[in-house]
Amino acid sequence: MIVTHALTKRFGGLTAVDSVNLSVAEGERYGFLGPNGSGKTTLVRMLLGLVYATSGEIEILGRTVPRHLSDALPEVGALVEGPAAYNHLSGPRNLELLDASGRGGRRTRRARVEEALEQVGLAGIDRRPVKAYSLGMRQRLGLAAALLRKPRLLILDEPTNGLDPQGIKEIRELLIGLNREGTTVFLSSHLLFEVEQLCTHVGVVDRGKLVLQDELGAMRSPTGRVIVQTPDASAAVLLLDGQLERRDGDRLLIRHPDPARLNTWLVESGVRVAAIEPEFRSLEQVVLDATSSGADRFDGSKP
Numbered sequence: 001m002i003v004t005h006a007l008t009k010r011f012g013g014l015t016a017v018d019s020v021n022l023s024v025a026e027g028e029r030y031g032f033l034g035p036n037g038s039g040k041t042t043l044v045r046m047l048l049g050l051v052y053a054t055s056g057e058i059e060i061l062g063r064t065v066p067r068h069l070s071d072a073l074p075e076v077g078a079l080v081e082g083p084a085a086y087n088h089l090s091g092p093r094n095l096e097l098l099d100a101s102g103r104g105g106r107r108t109r110r111a112r113v114e115e116a117l118e119q120v121g122l123a124g125i126d127r128r129p130v131k132a133y134s135l136g137m138r139q140r141l142g143l144a145a146a147l148l149r150k151p152r153l154l155i156l157d158e159p160t161n162g163l164d165p166q167g168i169k170e171i172r173e174l175l176i177g178l179n180r181e182g183t184t185v186f187l188s189s190h191l192l193f194e195v196e197q198l199c200t201h202v203g204v205v206d207r208g209k210l211v212l213q214d215e216l217g218a219m220r221s222p223t224g225r226v227i228v229q230t231p232d233a234s235a236a237v238l239l240l241d242g243q244l245e246r247r248d249g250d251r252l253l254i255r256h257p258d259p260a261r262l263n264t265w266l267v268e269s270g271v272r273v274a275a276i277e278p279e280f281r282s283l284e285q286v287v288l289d290a291t292s293s294g295a296d297r298f299d300g301s302k303p
């Protein structure tokens, strides 16, 4: 769906995107994660032919970009930083105008616009001009515009920018739903938590370089520790001499390679186990290990 080879963009002496090999397959929800200023927007703009690469190659839906971009674009929905709109017109009117530039027939235009508005939570919006929209509403309108053509591929630059936690959740659910119906989703974000909640695949960019690219599940390997919930926590603590890493009420974090064996042993020793599961590395830990700069440059906050 998206392939780049040694994609590079320099602005004078600054290398904003540095030899990036991106690979996004059909059906994925791919999170392109990096701190502010790491080159995400520049890469997205190159994918959409809005900025020329200094060197390297881009393929979108099997077409070379920018040369054959116009063949790919009808199947691509895009949202780039600061979605453009006619500020003196209403949101629905903006979408009607946009739709008129596409291939859809006039008779069904109103229905397409209404469906897109409904998908992003703007159904029944009044006729106020876009200049009176909040940042979150503008972002939703931008998403609606990206959805008008029922694209096979969505390319979204920071799609939850300006949204409150409820809005972020709604957009997440919308993107997961669209993806289930077959849309491949590529989005950039500086929010670790957002990517962890939404994406199946992650690319981590640090100072223009892609330092990690994998399936989220594969990245989050087991830590070798087991989380156990037990009403007999005090008895378990005595039993676990040296293996216990942390106790939090009736929740214990235990160094052990095998949850099944640990479970058997605890139960046979008279410790009732209410819940047991292996601990996996968080995306934050993975990113911390992969980047020289440390995860403090990434935004790990939860909404």
Ligand SMILES: Nc1ncnc2c1ncn2[C@@H]1O[C@H](COP(=O)(O)OP(=O)(O)OP(=O)(O)O)[C@@H](O)[C@H]1O
Residues within 6 Å of the ligand: 011, 014, 016, 034, 035, 036, 037, 038, 039, 040, 041, 042, 043, 190
């Ligand atoms: N037109 C430009 N001219 C000069 N430098 C630029 C230009 N566009 C971007 N840059 C620089 O390239 C680097 C990457 O910027 P970019 O906007 O792609 O990062 P980003 O990861 O999208 O950050 P943010 O989330 O803050 O938008 C930054 O150092 C930025 O200042």
